[in-house]
Amino acid sequence: MLAASLRSPGALTLEKRPIPALGPQDALLAVEATTLCGTDLRIATGQKTNGVTPGVVLGHEIAARVWRIGDELTAGVDVPAPGTQVGLAPEIACGHCDACVSGRSNVCARMRLFGTGVDGGLADFILVPQEALGCITPVARKITPPLLALAEPLSCCLRATRRLPIGPDSRVLVLGTGPIGLIHCALAAFAGARVMACGRAARLEPARTMGAETTTTSQGDDLVANVQEWTGGVGADVVIIAVGDPGLVPVAIQCARIGGHVSFFAGFPAGATAQVDPNLVHYRELTLSGSANATLDDYASAVDMLSTGSIDLSQLLTHEFALSDVSSALDAVRTRAGLKIAVRPDGMVGR
Numbered sequence: 481m482l483a484a485s486l487r488s489p490g491a492l493t494l495e496k497r498p499i500p501a502l503g504p505q506d507a508l509l510a511v512e513a514t515t516l517c518g519t520d521l522r523i524a525t526g527q528k529t530n531g532v533t534p535g536v537v538l539g540h541e542i543a544a545r546v547w548r549i550g551d552e553l554t555a556g557v558d559v560p561a562p563g564t565q566v567g568l569a570p571e572i573a574c575g576h577c578d579a580c581v582s583g584r585s586n587v588c589a590r591m592r593l594f595g596t597g598v599d600g601g602l603a604d605f606i607l608v609p610q611e612a613l614g615c616i617t618p619v620a621r622k623i624t625p626p627l628l629a630l631a632e633p634l635s636c637c638l639r640a641t642r643r644l645p646i647g648p649d650s651r652v653l654v655l656g657t658g659p660i661g662l663i664h665c666a667l668a669a670f671a672g673a674r675v676m677a678c679g680r681a682a683r684l685e686p687a688r689t690m691g692a693e694t695t696t697t698s699q700g701d702d703l704v705a706n707v708q709e710w711t712g713g714v715g716a717d718v719v720i721i722a723v724g725d726p727g728l729v730p731v732a733i734q735c736a737r738i739g740g741h742v743s744f745f746a747g748f749p750a751g752a753t754a755q756v757d758p759n760l761v762h763y764r765e766l767t768l769s770g771s772a773n774a775t776l777d778d779y780a781s782a783v784d785m786l787s788t789g790s791i792d793l794s795q796l797l798t799h800e801f802a803l804s805d806v807s808s809a810l811d812a813v814r815t816r817a818g819l820k821i822a823v824r825p826d827g828m829v830g831r
């Protein structure tokens with residue numbers, strides 16, 4: 481089979497490999513689409529090395545079909561039957577650490593991830609070892625594989641928004657209009673909220689199509705003034721930081737209303753610091769919350785929302801590349817040529 485593996489940091493290599501050997505309690509999936517994100521680019525270029533296994537196959541936003549299951553497994557009980565369309569949650573949590581037992585398996589201390597520590601979706605086939613069978617998530621209704629791959633970023637966004645008071649007529653400010661910011665726009669709009677998106681000029685139109693009622697490119701004090709105007713001087717109920725710029729933190733806090741919530745959704749560069757006015761948090765009774773990755777429940781909800789059509793993220797899918805052309809796909813991520821870039825096994829492109 482064809483696989484894009486990281487031979488050494490910065491050297492993503494397309495290679496022929498044997499199809500992984502199936503153990504009696506493993507499942508083998510045929511990959512149908514893997515979408516890329518900035519994390520893949522950081523791993524491929526060697527900027528991110530933490531938790532990355534040498535030689536690993538990249539790709540963690542995975543849509544597939546069950547191909548074969550181990551002799552000791554029962555189709556439909558232990559795993560979906562061969563032929564079933566499935567998403568694969570990338571988080572393999574240990575199930576025993578403090579985070580796992582307290583319901584936060586998404587931040588498991590011994591987390592292993594498909595596409596980082598364990599071979600991921602940039603290949604024709606992917607082996608799901610016994611301990612990760614729970615990551616295999618069947619669809620409610622068949623959808624296009626690239627759309628199903630978006631269950632992963634959607635699951636992370638769901639994880640964050642479950643703890644935020646986003647509902648009819650609440651005002652949500654989304655900082656950042658990359659694919660993640662746009663998914664947050666869509667989710668908030670889906671919940672009935674009114675959304676302001678703040679980001680680069682080229683992304684404001686997509687933000688509006690994804691549900692933002694208003695958009696801005698302004699920064700700093702200008703942004704705070706914009707938000708005040710938009711909210712009649714009250715401030716936003718919820719501010720979501722969807723881009724890893726620590727400089728946004730003090731602005732986000734100033735944009736929140738009394739009793740408001742600020743979500744630190746994005747990951748920030750290692751060692752980043754931000755200066756905030758602690759009295760704003762104190763006198764406005766703000767709630768600051770963090771979020772990273774997703775639980776299997778979040779992932780299952782995301783697959784469900786996409787496969788039942790309750791949320792439509794298809795506008796995010798702008799490019800599709802064959803696996804044999806994976807380097808062009810990564811270039812498209814690097815140059816921000818589009819929104820979400822899908823890589824598909826050769827012969828599946830456009831199907």
Ligand SMILES: [Zn+2]
Pocket residue numbers: 516517518519520540541632633
């Ligand atoms: Zn991703």
Ligand SMILES: [Zn+2]
Pocket residue numbers: 573574575576577578579580585588589590591
């Ligand atoms: Zn754990």
